[in-house]
Each structure stands twice: as structure tokens, then as C-alpha cells.
Amino acid sequence: MQFEFIKMHGTGNDFIMIDNRDLHFPTLDDTLIRYLCRFHTGIGADGLILLENSVSADFRMRYYNSDGFESDMCVNGSRCTCFFAKILGIIKTRFTFEAGDGVHFGGISGKNQVRVEVKLKRDVENRTFPVDFKLPKSISFINFLNTGVPHLVLACGDIDNLPLEELGKTLRFHSYYAPEGTNVNFVSYESSVEPFSLKVRTYERGVDAETLSCGSGVTASAISFRDKYMPGAVEIPVQTCGGRVIVSFKEDEEKIFLDGPVRVVFEGTYIDEEDIL
Numbered sequence: 001m002q003f004e005f006i007k008m009h010g011t012g013n014d015f016i017m018i019d020n021r022d023l024h025f026p027t028l029d030d031t032l033i034r035y036l037c038r039f040h041t042g043i044g045a046d047g048l049i050l051l052e053n054s055v056s057a058d059f060r061m062r063y064y065n066s067d068g069f070e071s072d073m074c075v076n077g078s079r080c081t082c083f084f085a086k087i088l089g090i091i092k093t094r095f096t097f098e099a100g101d102g103v104h105f106g107g108i109s110g111k112n113q114v115r116v117e118v119k120l121k122r123d124v125e126n127r128t129f130p131v132d133f134k135l136p137k138s139i140s141f142i143n144f145l146n147t148g149v150p151h152l153v154l155a156c157g158d159i160d161n162l163p164l165e166e167l168g169k170t171l172r173f174h175s176y177y178a179p180e181g182t183n184v185n186f187v188s189y190e191s192s193v194e195p196f197s198l199k200v201r202t203y204e205r206g207v208d209a210e211t212l213s214c215g216s217g218v219t220a221s222a223i224s225f226r227d228k229y230m231p232g233a234v235e236i237p238v239q240t241c242g243g244r245v246i247v248s249f250k251e252d253e254e255k256i257f258l259d260g261p262v263r264v265v266f267e268g269t270y271i272d273e274e275d276i277l
Contacts, residue, residue: 001270001272002269002271002272003024003269004018004019004270005017005018005043005269006084006264006266007043007045007264007265007266007267007268008080008083008084008262008263008264008265009080009262009263010076010077010079010080010215010260010261010262011076011212011213011240011242011244011245011260012213012240012241012242012243013046013074013077013212013213013214013215013242014044014046014265015045015046015047015048015076015077015080016036016037016043016045016047016048016049017049017051017081018048018049018051019051019084019088020050020052021052021053023052025050027050027062027070030064030069033048033064034066034067036048036270037066037068038066045066046065046204046207046211047063047064047066047071047074047077047206048063048064048066049061049063049074049080049081049084050062050064051081051084051085051088051090054097054098056096056098056103057095057096057098057104058085058090058091058095058096058097059091059097060099061078061097061098061099062100063077063078063099063100065206066206066207067206067207067208069206070100071100071149071206072100072101072148072149073100073119073147073149073216074148074149074215074216075116075118075147075148075214075219075258076213076214076216076260078097078099079114079115079116079215079258079260080114082106082108082114082116083108083112083262083264085097086108087264092108093108094106095107097116101119101148102119104116104117104118104119105117112261112262112263113259113260113261113262114259114260114261114262115258116215116257116258117255117256117257118215118216118247118257118258119147119256120145120146120147120223120256121148122145122146127144127176127177128144129141130174130175130176133170133171133174135154135167136163136167138156138158138162139154139155139156139157139186140155140156141155142154142155142187142224143220143223143224143228144182145220145223145224146220147216147217147219147220147223147256148216149183149205149216150177150181150182150205151183151185151216151220151221152177152182152184153185153187153221153224154184154185154186154187155187155188155189155225156186156187156188157188158188159186159187159188159201165209165210167184167186167203168184168203168210169208171184172205180205181205183203183204183205183214183216183217183220184202184203185200185201185202185203185217185218185221186200186202186203187199187200187221187224187225189225196230196235196236197236197237197238197239198218198222198225198236198238198239199238199240200214200217200221200238200239201240202214202218202240204217210241212243213240213241214240215245215258215260218247218258219247221238222236222247223247223256233249234249235247235248235249236248243260244260245259246258246259247259
């Protein structure tokens with residue numbers, strides 16, 4: 001087996017991009033997906049994305065976490081997919097795309113800037129936070145919501161010095177959020193930088209580690225802090241470990257968008273070792 005790919009990232013959240021409009025990629029081979037996403041021995045990425053044809057939008061995005069399993073949505077991944085579609089000549093500056101959670105609007109807002117619509121889904125079970133779990137004093141529960149995938153949002157004081165891996169892993173796999181688990185976002189309010197600015201670090205489900213940025217997590221955090229502390233805010237800048245993005249609101253929470261930079265890192269050809277030997 002042999003195929004072409006492009007490696008891209010959106011504020012440090014990195015992906016293997018494959019044009020699968022001819023459906024050549026073996027989507028059921030989760031072992032291959034894990035291998036490709038593995039650093040050191042594979043290409044290395046937080047996830048793998050297939051761009052496919054769609055009957056309801058300009059193109060379809062299928063997202064796989066680095067654990068090999070498909071997920072409904074990855075917002076940073078969708079921003080990279082939109083730019084990939086532009087490279088392939090599928091779209092120009094305004095378009096629609098299909099993901100596992102439905103059809104979204106998108107736009108190329110600058111040379112390397114991509115803006116995508118994020119869908120907010122309220123948790124049907126009205127879950128909040130497990131009563132048996134005790135958080136450190138400097139961390140507090142803010143919200144649990146779904147922005148394409150489930151997200152737990154926590155406020156914290158010293159965001160740069162917290163046991164993120166330990167807390168994130170424990171909460172990600174907590175039975176309260178079973179069976180699908182949850183992403184875990186730690187958020188601080190950066191009032192000294194600019195008004196309504198947040199800093200977010202995310203322990204990402206499926207990667208099961210902290211990623212440099214998580215688009216759906218950033219959006220979930222902005223929605224949650226806006227509801228609690230910033231009612232009526234139209235734009236909320238968010239700083240992640242991988243860069244700065246902006247969450248914007250139109251018609252209150254009826255239209256929510258994430259805008260940020262994307263980059264092409266390199267392109268290459270995957271050749272199965274059986275084709276070489």
C-alpha cells in the first residue's frame with residue numbers, strides 16, 4: 001500500500017492529512033492509524049484526517065484520534081482540513097463541510113487563517129462534575145458541555161504549574177463520564193493581557209495526553225467563561241501552548257466560530273514495508 005499525505009498543524013495541534021476522495025484508505029485498520037500517528041516510528045501526529053466527497057457539503061472530514069478510533073469532530077483538525085481542501089482546489093474562501101456532528105460553515109479569513117463554525121450540544125444527561133472527586137483548592141468546576149465532543153471545563157489559578165497529566169487522566173477516564181469519557185480543560189482568566197482573554201491547557205481524549213492546542217476545548221472554555229463571567233462578549237481571545245485563536249459569537253450562541261492560523265509542515269509518501277522488501 002502506498003499513499004500521499006500532508007502533515008499540518010493548527011496552533012500546534014498536528015494532523016496527518018490524506019485525500020481520500022477515491023476511498024483508498026483502509027478506514028477500519030485502527031492499527032495502521034495508531035502506527036502512522038506514533039512519534040519516533042511513524043509520521044507522528046495528534047490525529048489522522050481523511051478528506052472525502054460529501055453529498056450535503058463541499059467536502060467531508062473524517063477524524064481519527066491517535067488511538068486509532070474515529071471521533072465526531074476535531075475543530076483544529078477541521079481548520080486544517082479546510083486549508084487542505086483549498087490546496088486541492090475543492091473550495092475558495094467560503095464553503096461548507098461535513099463532519100460527524102453535522103454540516104458546518106467555514107471560511108479562509110487570511111493567508112493562513114481559517115475560521116470554522118462550532119456546534120454546541122447540551123449534554124442530554126445534564127452531567128456536571130462527580131461528587132466523589134475532590135479538586136485541589138486552586139481549581140474549580142465551571143461547566144460540562146459538548147462542542148462536537150464532550151468537554152469538562154475547570155478554572156484554575158496558576159495554570160502553568162498544576163498536575164495536569166495526573167488530574168487530566170483521572171477525570172478523562174472517570175466512571176461519571178463513561179462510556180465515552182471526556183476531554184479536560186484547565187482555564188485561567190488573563191485580565192492583565194487584554195480584556196476577556198483566556199489561557200487554556202487541554203488533556204485530550206483519544207490522544208490521552210496534553211496537546212499544544214484543542215479547538216473544541218478552547219471553544220468550550222470560551223462559551224463557559226462567557227456564560228459565567230463575560231455575558232454579551234462578541235469575541236474572546238484565547239492563548240494556548242501552541243498559539244493564539246479567537247472564539248467569536250453571532251446571534252448570541254446560535255452561531256459560534258473559531259478563527260486561527262494553520263500551517264503546512266511537510267508532504268510525503270507512505271510506503272508499506274511489504275512494498276519495499
